[in-house]
Amino acid sequence: MTKRPTFKFDKELFKRSVEYNVRSMYRKDMEDATAQMIFQASAHALRDQIIDCWMNTQKAFEEQEPKQLVYLSMEFLMGRAFGNDAINLQAYQPIADALSELGFDINAIEDEEPDAALGNGGLGRLAACFLDSLATLRYPAYGCGIRYHYGMFKQKIEHGQQVEVPDNWLKHGNPLEIRRPEYTEEVHFGGYVTSYQVDGGRTMFRQEGYQCVNAVPYDMPVIGYGNGFVDTLRIWDAEPVEEFRLDSFDKGDYEKAVEDTNLAKLITEVLYPCDDHYQGKELRLKQQYFFVSASIQQAVNKYLTGNKDLMKLPEKYVFQMNDTHPTLTIPELMRILMDEHAMQWDEAWHVTTSCCAYTNHTIMAEALEKWPIELFSKLLPRIYQIVEEINRRFLLDVHAKYDNAGVNVQDKIRSMAIIFNGQVRMANLAIVASFSVNGVAALHTKILEEEVLKDFYDLYPQKFSNKTNGITQRRFLLHANPLLAEWVTAHVGEDWITDLSKISDLKLYADDPKAQKEFAQIRFRNKQRLAAYIREHNGIEVDPHSIFDVQVKRLHEYKRQLLNIMHVMYLYNCLKADPNFKMNKRTFIFGAKAAAGYVNAKLTIKLINSVADVINNDDSINGMIKVVFIEDYRVSNAEIIFAASDVSEQISTASKEASGTSNMKLMLNGALTIGTMDGANVEIAEEVGRENMFIFGLSSAEVLKYENNGGYDPYEIFNNDQNVRQVLMQLVNGTYSADNPELFRPLYDSLLKSSPQNPADRYFILKDFESYAAAQREVDKAYSDQKKWMKMSILNTACSGKFSSDRTIQEYVRDIWHLKQVSFPEDIPAKKSGTRAVPAK
Numbered sequence: 001m002t003k004r005p006t007f008k009f010d011k012e013l014f015k016r017s018v019e020y021n022v023r024s025m026y027r028k029d030m031e032d033a034t035a036q037m038i039f040q041a042s043a044h045a046l047r048d049q050i051i052d053c054w055m056n057t058q059k060a061f062e063e064q065e066p067k068q069l070v071y072l073s074m075e076f077l078m079g080r081a082f083g084n085d086a087i088n089l090q091a092y093q094p095i096a097d098a099l100s101e102l103g104f105d106i107n108a109i110e111d112e113e114p115d116a117a118l119g120n121g122g123l124g125r126l127a128a129c130f131l132d133s134l135a136t137l138r139y140p141a142y143g144c145g146i147r148y149h150y151g152m153f154k155q156k157i158e159h160g161q162q163v164e165v166p167d168n169w170l171k172h173g174n175p176l177e178i179r180r181p182e183y184t185e186e187v188h189f190g191g192y193v194t195s196y197q198v199d200g201g202r203t204m205f206r207q208e209g210y211q212c213v214n215a216v217p218y219d220m221p222v223i224g225y226g227n228g229f230v231d232t233l234r235i236w237d238a239e240p241v242e243e244f245r246l247d248s249f250d251k252g253d254y255e256k257a258v259e260d261t262n263l264a265k266l267i268t269e270v271l272y273p274c275d276d277h278y279q280g281k282e283l284r285l286k287q288q289y290f291f292v293s294a295s296i297q298q299a300v301n302k303y304l305t306g307n308k309d310l311m312k313l314p315e316k317y318v319f320q321m322n323d324t325h326p327t328l329t330i331p332e333l334m335r336i337l338m339d340e341h342a343m344q345w346d347e348a349w350h351v352t353t354s355c356c357a358y359t360n361h362t363i364m365a366e367a368l369e370k371w372p373i374e375l376f377s378k379l380l381p382r383i384y385q386i387v388e389e390i391n392r393r394f395l396l397d398v399h400a401k402y403d404n405a406g407v408n409v410q411d412k413i414r415s416m417a418i419i420f421n422g423q424v425r426m427a428n429l430a431i432v433a434s435f436s437v438n439g440v441a442a443l444h445t446k447i448l449e450e451e452v453l454k455d456f457y458d459l460y461p462q463k464f465s466n467k468t469n470g471i472t473q474r475r476f477l478l479h480a481n482p483l484l485a486e487w488v489t490a491h492v493g494e495d496w497i498t499d500l501s502k503i504s505d506l507k508l509y510a511d512d513p514k515a516q517k518e519f520a521q522i523r524f525r526n527k528q529r530l531a532a533y534i535r536e537h538n539g540i541e542v543d544p545h546s547i548f549d550v551q552v553k554r555l556h557e558y559k560r561q562l563l564n565i566m567h568v569m570y571l572y573n574c575l576k577a578d579p580n581f582k583m584n585k586r587t588f589i590f591g592a593k594a595a596a597g598y599v600n601a602k603l604t605i606k607l608i609n610s611v612a613d614v615i616n617n618d619d620s621i622n623g624m625i626k627v628v629f630i631e632d633y634r635v636s637n638a639e640i641i642f643a644a645s646d647v648s649e650q651i652s653t654a655s656k657e658a659s660g661t662s663n664m665k666l667m668l669n670g671a672l673t674i675g676t677m678d679g680a681n682v683e684i685a686e687e688v689g690r691e692n693m694f695i696f697g698l699s700s701a702e703v704l705k706y707e708n709n710g711g712y713d714p715y716e717i718f719n720n721d722q723n724v725r726q727v728l729m730q731l732v733n734g735t736y737s738a739d740n741p742e743l744f745r746p747l748y749d750s751l752l753k754s755s756p757q758n759p760a761d762r763y764f765i766l767k768d769f770e771s772y773a774a775a776q777r778e779v780d781k782a783y784s785d786q787k788k789w790m791k792m793s794i795l796n797t798a799c800s801g802k803f804s805s806d807r808t809i810q811e812y813v814r815d816i817w818h819l820k821q822v823s824f825p826e827d828i829p830a831k832k833s834g835t836r837a838v839p840a841k
């Protein structure tokens with residue numbers, strides 16, 4: 001049996017290795033090396049030290065042949081690897097010492113690493129947190145995704161407006177990946193389907209005349225915490241099957257070769273930077289099929305090296321689909337089983353539906369993926385045939401169940417058919433062919449079951465479950481907030497690092513004046529660190545004594561950054577109107593990227609920056625309010641922001657935010673939530689108690705009721721609430737856009753005008769405004785009592801145990817994946833490697 005991979009960091013070896021790498025990679029002495037060179041050399045040195053653990057872990061998989069998870073996701077928002085790997089190897093301090101002995105500061109070296117921004121936001125970061133937990137819990141897992149050459153765009157703010165700059169993250173090479181050309185798979189696009197007969201008269205199908213692309217995998221290590229266990233993130237890059245030959249005289253060949261080369265260059269070029277909004281772009285479908293086909297072919301091939309009976313594939317593999325983006329897993333697996341391994345439909349269906357599971361991340365109708373049949377069938381002719389057959393058989397089942405049952409079958413078909421109105425509906429395909437469908441927070445799952453997917457829930461109640469999201473405390477506390485991490489360890493021991501439920505022992509200290517004082521000091525130092533970041537990046541002075549009020553997330557109307565900034569405008573009006581207006585000093589901090597084509601989102605960024613310009617430069621308010629828009633919000637600066645936040649803005653229109661995860665990261669770091677009863681906020685309230693947060697606004701039931709009745713009339717509020725009216729008028733009278741008073745008219749219109757597609761104020765901003773303002777007054781009041789605030793803050797950290805992705809992963813394992821922890825002979829019953837036991841179901 002493979003020996004337990006143990007990792008022991010060798011500082012002297014590391015130092016020598018860095019020096020050697022600098023020489024061999026750059027032909028430079030240490031004195032002449034740039035910080036980037038030192039980073040590259042250090043990352044290579046680290047990689048050399050973990051390679052044995054990685055190989056041993058993989059060897060253990062080969063020997064023990066455990067069931068493996070393949071987590072399929074178009075996005076893995078990993079952020080930086082170096083510091084996090086150092087943390088998980090429990091070697092951060094020795095590495096910092098080694099670098100310091102070589103004359104470098106580890107923070108500066110970490111800053112040389114570009115974020116691996118292969119994701120948009122929550123969904124991609126969730127995938128990254130899951131990998132961290134899977135490795136820490138010693139589960140055999142592969143993340144499978146795409147090696148985009150350009151990740152999430154970099155955001156520059158020019159004249160208050162977002163400008164997108166390409167993210168060339170591979171410019172200096174990626175030291176923590178390994179190219180594995182020996183595991184290349186071919187992926188086929190287009191062409192046509194032909195049939196042929198085999199012995200016994202059975203008709204078989206195959207795709208011909210297709211375009212061909214090689215999928216070449218790159219592996220990145222995913223290091224478990226303190227256990228020498230290393231899982232793999234496998235991202236696929238596209239390459240032409242054969243570089244075209246310039247000497248080819250056959251014009252047809254030449255053109256085809258050029259086409260294949262161009263296709264390969266395009267597929268993995270760039271991440272689609274839209275979030276929660278579906279666009280029927282052909283290239284996106286190509287990306288989806290590309291990585292799914294490569295991943296599933298690989299899994300089946302690997303399975304067949306040790307096994308013969310494909311009927312037992314579900315005993316060894318589970319394919320978890322992160323949203324509908326990888327739904328082609330279903331017809332692709334059917335195709336491989338039937339066309340390449342001669343399985344019959346029913347058997348292939350049984351295998352496929354026993355392997356595939358689907359996670360839903362949204363109820364927003366505009367985010368549901370639908371592909372026009374034309375486009376789909378042309379690009380994936382054989383896959384389309386299979387989807388058609390799945391649909392045909394499914395509709396037969398629907399008829400069998402509902403004909404003569406006093407139910408309108410046509411209604412059922414309208415909502416559940418996989419192919420409808422000339423479109424392939426990916427969520428419906430995913431639900432019909434998966435053995436498991438889950439939402440990402442209790443409320444979200446309930447809305448899926450009772451409203452959005454009700455017909456499916458009626459049909460397959462046993463498939464549905466909730467798996468409330470989580471985050472990894474290793475990146476978002478241990479690495480992001482070393483001061484607080486150390487303090488927590490001093491009070492409750494270090495077990496929280498792998499078992500966050502242990503952090504609840506901090507409750508004992510919530511009332512303790514000494515603990516409160518220390519906690520306050522740590523928070524203050526983190527706020528100084530963020531203030532320095534803001535000074536450097538924004539040129540704005542902010543007072544670390546002020547309340548740091550933070551909303552960082554993608555920009556979307558349903559997340560209601562507009563509500564936040566309109567409330568800032570209102571507070572500013574109060575200060576201007578009444579010299580005696582009392583409030584605590586507050587710094588409103590925003591960070592958000594908007595999809596490039598999302599007009600209102602981009603305009604909201606402009607508004608925030610315009611409001612910042614006016615308010616920050618108005619001496620008459622004595623700096624009582626500052627507004628800061630942090631450019632290029634991403635994982636690496638998020639870590640600094642979370643550690644320094646007092647107030648966490650989680651103010652989505654109730655029912656719209658499936659879960660949210662920044663709410664959890666901020667809570668863990670001691671921020672108090674102001675929020676609606678939406679997504680995981682509901683569960684945060686259950687854990688910490690409503691009295692330790694600031695809840696406001698319509699409930700999801702109320703929102704859904706208004707929506708079913710065509711909306712509400714915002715004019716009632718406009719006409720009766722003078723505060724709201726004043727703020728609205730300031731959107732169109734040049735207060736914040738003197739040289740173009742009409743600039744913000746579209747935002748104004750979105751709040752007051754209804755159109756055939758959209759009711760006025762469809763996200764209930766005006767409706768919730770008064771309640772939000774009242775909750776903000778409570779925030780202000782609470783902050784005035786610093787003892788009480790620190791108590792609440794400690795309690796938030798103490799009650800965040802549920803929101804570890806370790807807990808989430810244990811639930812997936814228990815209810816859906818049924819994986820076993822990989823063990824090694826000399827494993828002692830792991831003390832530190834478990835999480836809170838999840839009660840058996």
Ligand code: 26Q
Pocket residue numbers: 120121122123124126272274275276277278279284361362367369440469657658659660661679
């Ligand atoms: C789809 C089709 C074409 C192009 C892009 C897309 C696309 C890309 C990304 C659609 C959706 C996304 C991302 C969605 C997302 O991040 N959802 C968030 O998932 C989090 C993790 O579950 C939740 O916490 C958030 O509430 C949810 O908004």
